Amino acid sequence: MIDRTVLKEHLVKWVLVAFALSSLLFLFLIFIFILAEGLPLFLKVGVNKIIFGMKWAPTKGYFGIFPMIISSFLVTIGALIIGAPLGLSCAIYLSEYAGKRTKMLLKPAIELLAGIPSVVFGFLGVIYIVPLVRSYLGGSGFSLISTSLVLGVMILPTIISISFDALVSVPRTYREGSAAMGATKWQTIYKVIIPSAKSGILASFILGMGRAIGETMAVIMIAGNALKIPTSILDPLRTLTGNIALELAYATGDHRLGLFSTGVVLMVIIMILNYVANFGIKRKIAK
Amino acid sequence: MRINPRYINRLVRMGLNVQAYFTVGILIIIVAIIFFKGFPHTNFAFILSFPEDMGREGGIFPSIVGTIQLALLSILLATPLGLGTAIFLTEYTKESLFTKFIRFGVESLAGIPSILYGLFGFIFFVIKLKMGWSLLAGVLTMTIMILPTIIRTSEEAIRAVPRQLRIVSYSLSASKWETIKKVVIPAAIPGILTGIMLSIGRAVGETAAIIFTMGSSLRLPLSLMDSGRTMAVHFYILAREGISMEKAYGTAVVLVLSILLINILAYYIMNKAIARYS
Amino acid sequence: MDTKIATDRLRLSFGKTEVLKSITIKVHRNTITGFMGPSGSGKSTLISVINRMIDFENNVRIEGDATIDGTSILDGSINPIELRRRVGTVFAVPIPLPRSIFENIAYGPRLKGTSDRTTLHHLVEDSLKKAFLWDEVKDRLGTSALKLSGGQQQRLCLARTLALKPEIILLDEPCSGLDPISTAKIEDALSELKSEYTIILVSNNTKQIARISDFSAFFYLGELIEYDTTEKVFTAPAETKTEDYIQGKFG
Numbered sequence: 023m024i025d026r027t028v029l030k031e032h033l034v035k036w037v038l039v040a041f042a043l044s045s046l047l048f049l050f051l052i053f054i055f056i057l058a059e060g061l062p063l064f065l066k067v068g069v070n071k072i073i074f075g076m077k078w079a080p081t082k083g084y085f086g087i088f089p090m091i092i093s094s095f096l097v098t099i100g101a102l103i104i105g106a107p108l109g110l111s112c113a114i115y116l117s118e119y120a121g122k123r124t125k126m127l128l129k130p131a132i133e134l135l136a137g138i139p140s141v142v143f144g145f146l147g148v149i150y151i152v153p154l155v156r157s158y159l160g161g162s163g164f165s166l167i168s169t170s171l172v173l174g175v176m177i178l179p180t181i182i183s184i185s186f187d188a189l190v191s192v193p194r195t196y197r198e199g200s201a202a203m204g205a206t207k208w209q210t211i212y213k214v215i216i217p218s219a220k221s222g223i224l225a226s227f228i229l230g231m232g233r234a235i236g237e238t239m240a241v242i243m244i245a246g247n248a249l250k251i252p253t254s255i256l257d258p259l260r261t262l263t264g265n266i267a268l269e270l271a272y273a274t275g276d277h278r279l280g281l282f283s284t285g286v287v288l289m290v291i292i293m294i295l296n297y298v299a300n301f302g303i304k305r306k307i308a309k
Numbered sequence: 310m311r312i313n314p315r316y317i318n319r320l321v322r323m324g325l326n327v328q329a330y331f332t333v334g335i336l337i338i339i340v341a342i343i344f345f346k347g348f349p350h351t352n353f354a355f356i357l358s359f360p361e362d363m364g365r366e367g368g369i370f371p372s373i374v375g376t377i378q379l380a381l382l383s384i385l386l387a388t389p390l391g392l393g394t395a396i397f398l399t400e401y402t403k404e405s406l407f408t409k410f411i412r413f414g415v416e417s418l419a420g421i422p423s424i425l426y427g428l429f430g431f432i433f434f435v436i437k438l439k440m441g442w443s444l445l446a447g448v449l450t451m452t453i454m455i456l457p458t459i460i461r462t463s464e465e466a467i468r469a470v471p472r473q474l475r476i477v478s479y480s481l482s483a484s485k486w487e488t489i490k491k492v493v494i495p496a497a498i499p500g501i502l503t504g505i506m507l508s509i510g511r512a513v514g515e516t517a518a519i520i521f522t523m524g525s526s527l528r529l530p531l532s533l534m535d536s537g538r539t540m541a542v543h544f545y546i547l548a549r550e551g552i553s554m555e556k557a558y559g560t561a562v563v564l565v566l567s568i569l570l571i572n573i574l575a576y577y578i579m580n581k582a583i584a585r586y587s
Numbered sequence: 588m589d590t591k592i593a594t595d596r597l598r599l600s601f602g603k604t605e606v607l608k609s610i611t612i613k614v615h616r617n618t619i620t621g622f623m624g625p626s627g628s629g630k631s632t633l634i635s636v637i638n639r640m641i642d643f644e645n646n647v648r649i650e651g652d653a654t655i656d657g658t659s660i661l662d663g664s665i666n667p668i669e670l671r672r673r674v675g676t677v678f679a680v681p682i683p684l685p686r687s688i689f690e691n692i693a694y695g696p697r698l699k700g701t702s703d704r705t706t707l708h709h710l711v712e713d714s715l716k717k718a719f720l721w722d723e724v725k726d727r728l729g730t731s732a733l734k735l736s737g738g739q740q741q742r743l744c745l746a747r748t749l750a751l752k753p754e755i756i757l758l759d760e761p762c763s764g765l766d767p768i769s770t771a772k773i774e775d776a777l778s779e780l781k782s783e784y785t786i787i788l789v790s791n792n793t794k795q796i797a798r799i800s801d802f803s804a805f806f807y808l809g810e811l812i813e814y815d816t817t818e819k820v821f822t823a824p825a826e827t828k829t830e831d832y833i834q835g836k837f838g
């Protein structure tokens with residue numbers, strides 16, 4: 023009888039350990055399988071010819087994804103230019119100004135915004151943003167700027183919620199101390215609160231970048247997917263994610279391997295961003 | 310000229326206010342456009358009938374079924390796995406190198422963009438394990454995707470359960486697992502449910518990872534090995550290939566409405582959970 | 588007299604701080620033994636050795652021995668879960684489980700595998716009667732235990748412990764948050780219960796100890812200063828520290 027309960031406790035524990043390990047296992051599998059498919063082409067064609075290659079014609083043996091890397095960064099930076107100030111402002115408003123009732127309204131609204139599927143963003147971008155850009159700024163409308171606009175909105179929830187967390191975790195005494203010295207609320211925010219929440223805010227921007235660079239469905243609908251480095255904000259472009267999503271369904275042989283190579287590059291970029299945000303910056307908050 | 314800081318203060322306040330409401334405004338506009346344009350094309354017949362002519366005519370019944378199948382099955386798999394991980398992390402270990410590894414795994418999974426899940430699911434489940442484009446491949450891929458959300462929300466909910474409840478349970482001769490099963494999990498249920506609701510939302514809205522694993526067959530998936538099309542995928546194909554704007558809007562209404570309801574439900578459950586502990 | 592619980596040069600430290608310093612005590616069967624002493628004197632810690640709740644603390648080092656019915660309870664072969672069925676505990680703050688009154692009391696028996704409705708019903712009724720709570724709750728056994736008043740909750744906790752059918756009941760300042768009437772009800776219940784159980788009552792209220800306990804122990808800074816019949820301790824204490832404490836000079 024006694025042994026039974028003890029045995030059961032042990033069994034449960036080991037089952038739970040196995041469950042906990044499953045996350046690591048999945049991560050490992052994802053890694054291995056994308057690398058296993060993506061790396062051979064790097065060896066065969068050459069790292070340089072892929073990463074710095076200008077021409078993507080996989081059926082003819084050209085696997086250059088340099089324009090896509092640049093394009094991915096361009097839309098991400100564009101998204102940040104739009105999303106970062108807006109998101110940070112929202113976070114500041116939420117943490118410092120908004121009353122309880124406003125918060126009760128705004129927070130779920132922002133979470134809901136995060137829940138809207140990216141295809142819906144892409145669709146509305148095509149229907150409303152693209153024509154708007156076409157008629158007021160020129161070009162086809164499928165462009166860097168349209169994509170950045172939509173992505174800028176899509177990364178808002180990430181930026182807002184993470185900066186908000188950083189702002190509210192600034193100790194109360196900081197605020198009170200500053201207010202006691204006669205500073206106005208904005209002076210307090212600007213001189214005391216933002217500097218002490220700096221690393222969290224930065225993390226929110228970086229994670230927002232991660233979100234933008236990994237976004238796929240909205241991007242392929244709006245970006246125009248042209249295979250060259252855009253020279254103006256009105257030019258169409260193709261991102262790394264777009265490249266994979268556009269061609270995976272029908273690609274075979276080396277062509278498919280090329281898409282996995284694109285995936286490897288994307289994975290490395292995302293890993294670096296997440297690492298910087300999670301371990302470089304968050305660690306500082308903890309101190 | 311020096312401007313009085315009090316004016317700046319007021320100006321900033323106004324500026325921030327406007328921006329905050331601008332964000333909410335975007336959400337309202339998105340939802341409003343979808344509903345306004347889509348409702349005329351949405352009715353019971355649309356929901357309950359099969360699509361014809363690639364979706365140009367008819368309804369979206371199979372894609373609704375496909376969405377529900379995908380969401381429920383992946384929740385069914387991810388919940389025990391995620392809850393178990395959360396229980397392990399909170400109840401069975403102290404913070405150590407091992408838990409750091411696991412947390413690293415969870416964080417990393419959460420950061421992987423859906424297209425990479427699509428790539429992985431495609432090569433691993435569809436090709437290597439020879440599942441083909443199938444409900445099963447979609448479900449397995451989705452399970453991994455939502456796992457981090459379930460783990461995080463469950464962990465938070467479990468941590469919020471007061472320690473005294475555990476102590477009382479132990480003092481009444483309960484073992485650790487009995488305590489977890491009978492006291493900790495029941496008390497953490499609302500938080501766990503919130504995570505589940507959010508994950509369902511994710512499964513309903515996901516496209517990139519699903520289109521390459523579950524495929525996009527318009528037929529009703531009748532077995533795990535059948536390919537199928539979720540609402541999000543159907544909507545994407547209708548819109549992108551310009552098959553029918555009306556049907557696209559109609560699908561979008563059903564899609565956005567479900568996500569709206571799921572999120573509202575999640576928020577409601579979460580507030581109940583917060584009320585319980587404060 | 589018949590010894591139920593005994594400790595033999597029991598030492599316990601949390602990390603580097605020694606909290607129990609060589610405690611040797613024999614608690615007698617079917618009596619109420621009062622543990623008193625100023626805050627931090629180690630009463631709760633000693634209790635948590637007897638019910639092995641000390642297992643849930645970190646960095647604990649124990650030397651010496653503790654026995655029940657002559658058998659060591661610190662031995663590795665002892666299953667603490669089995670032990671806690673024999674040693675019931677009531678804590679200072681009543682903490683009902685977030686479920687019904689009935690289910691709170693049935694919690695322990697159910698763990699033991701009792702699932703028959705009528706058996707459980709008898710057990711619940713019996714336990715509630717012994718804790719002097721039955722009349723107040725008999726019509727609402729299905730309602731949440733959290734709706735009871737503080738005094739009722741504490742009697743519920745007592746009843747919940749009784750439902751385990753323990754041999755020993757440990758009460759750690761069970762009346763510290765209660766009004767005089769609720770306190771009196773608990774005291775009445777304990778006085779009735781001692782014929783069946785061995786009871787240890789920790790209390791900072793020396794009057795309470797004097798009222799209902801048969802034996803009294805006085806602890807100070809981890810040491811057992813004095814232990815004798817309550818009458819002796821309260822009328823002619825051997826140690827001046829005990830006398831000072833009883834007279835309210837410190838603590």
Ligand SMILES: Nc1ncnc2c1ncn2[C@@H]1O[C@H](COP(=O)(O)OP(=O)(O)OP(=O)(O)O)[C@@H](O)[C@H]1O
Nearest residue numbers: 601606624625626627628629630631632633644791
């Ligand atoms: N978990 C723990 N870790 C470290 N020290 C502890 C722990 N629990 C108790 N102590 C210390 O052990 C000593 C005895 O504590 P204990 O709770 O047994 O005293 P007590 O006599 O019950 O006091 P009170 O009347 O306040 O309940 C105290 O100095 C306390 O700080």
Ligand SMILES: [Mg+2]
Nearest residue numbers: 630631632759
């Ligand atoms: Mg104590």
